[in-house]
């Protein structure tokens with residue numbers, strides 16, 4: 001039953017997103033961004049839980065290393081040692097939790113900005129503007145949104161402080177259990193097992209298995225150690241999605257307002273019902289004018305959704321025409337073009353990549369890696385286009401059918417381009433350098449699997465030629481990574497991420 005409820009919710013939500021996005025392609029992009037976010041949320045809990053289990057395993061190992069408890073006096077010194085070691089466990093927990101959340105926040109921001117970014121790239125193409133500045137603009141928005149997430153304080157504490165508190169809680173709970181266990185005469189192995197059981201199944205299970213210890217521990221350890229850590233991570237990742245959605249929308253000239261879509265997973269009416277219903281700006285229920293977006297999420301574990309409302313492509317193009325004829329008639333667009341778009345254009349003197357290799361010469365991989373950061377390399381490829389529209393069409397003609405197995409149809413030209421952007425925007429993609437036997441130095445961006453248009457496409461690769469400063473290939477790399485690895489002077493600039 002619970003499943004069909006979730007199903008109904010998803011259908012209802014998709015319906016609401018459709019209603020908000022209106023244009024067929026916009027709907028696809030909005031659903032894509034949503035899916036990216038949902039996938040992340042589904043992965044997140046088990047990943048955070050694993051960080052806790054890892055801490056328990058480490059502490060358990062410390063105990064097992066002391067198989068037999070020595071005499072009382074020695075035991076006390078040993079327990080003191082154990083305490084310093086538990087600090088280490090807490091430190092490792094802190095590092096791992098932070099690393100996980102860094103990845104989650106970055107991905108959530110990307111999912112949040114993805115929809116407005118896709119719209120803006122498409123509009124720039126229609127306006128015959130260079131896409132490079134738009135891509136750079138959104139890269140900057142992503143970076144700033146991630147920074148904002150880490151800079152936000154709650155009750156005067158930074159996110160890093162709140163993570164640290166979780167580590168302290170882990171340490172304290174373990175210390176309590178170990179001390180109590182020793183006092184009640186448990187041996188090291190049992191104690192290790194109790195500790196791991198507590199972290200993975202909560203205090204209740206522990207109470208059944210070790211009633212004596214639990215009687216003494218009563219109230220001194222949280223019933224569920226992972227609860228707060230999970231809640232913290234969920235809330236921050238939701239906030240990161242919102243931060244991305246709002247900041248990306250705000251730099252988009254077609255942005256009209258932010259729609260708050262209620263999660264029907266809300267069992268009782270709460271503040272979210274109000275947020276989804278009010279019409280303070282005459283933009284429709286739950287839609288907030290730019291600059292007036294509400295705080296999101298409204299409460300921990302909130303599953304409501306933010307979807308930016310943009311002009312339809314037709315509306316935007318009409319406005320664009322008016323602006324092109326007379327900029328003064330469209331002050332909003334004129335202002336955006338001059339301050340936001342042109343700023344991105346000026347600021348960047350596009351670097352051209354130079355590597356110390358010539359055709360057939362052996363090069364030092366480290367030298368390549370030391371030269372540019374992977375992000376810089378990607379930036380150049382993102383800003384590049386095909387040598388000519390003929391070159392693009394030729395590649396399209398050859399490879400439009402490459403993913404027919406996954407999609408059930410060939411790609412349209414626009415989709416062929418869209419998929420390239422999706423690949424270049426996916427932070428898991430690998431970046432390679434190699435020297436092609438005929439074409440010379442090339443860079444490739446490659447991913448094993450990518451979620452696109454509601455399907456999973458496999459082995460997507462794009463090839464950029466350094467001398468031409470242009471994209472020269474885009475196809476399904478059936479051999480996968482090994483295709484690139486077999487090229488001469490292969491260098492992995494950035495590895496493929498899970």
Ligand SMILES: [Zn+2]
Pocket residue numbers: 263266272298299302303304
């Ligand atoms: Zn809510």
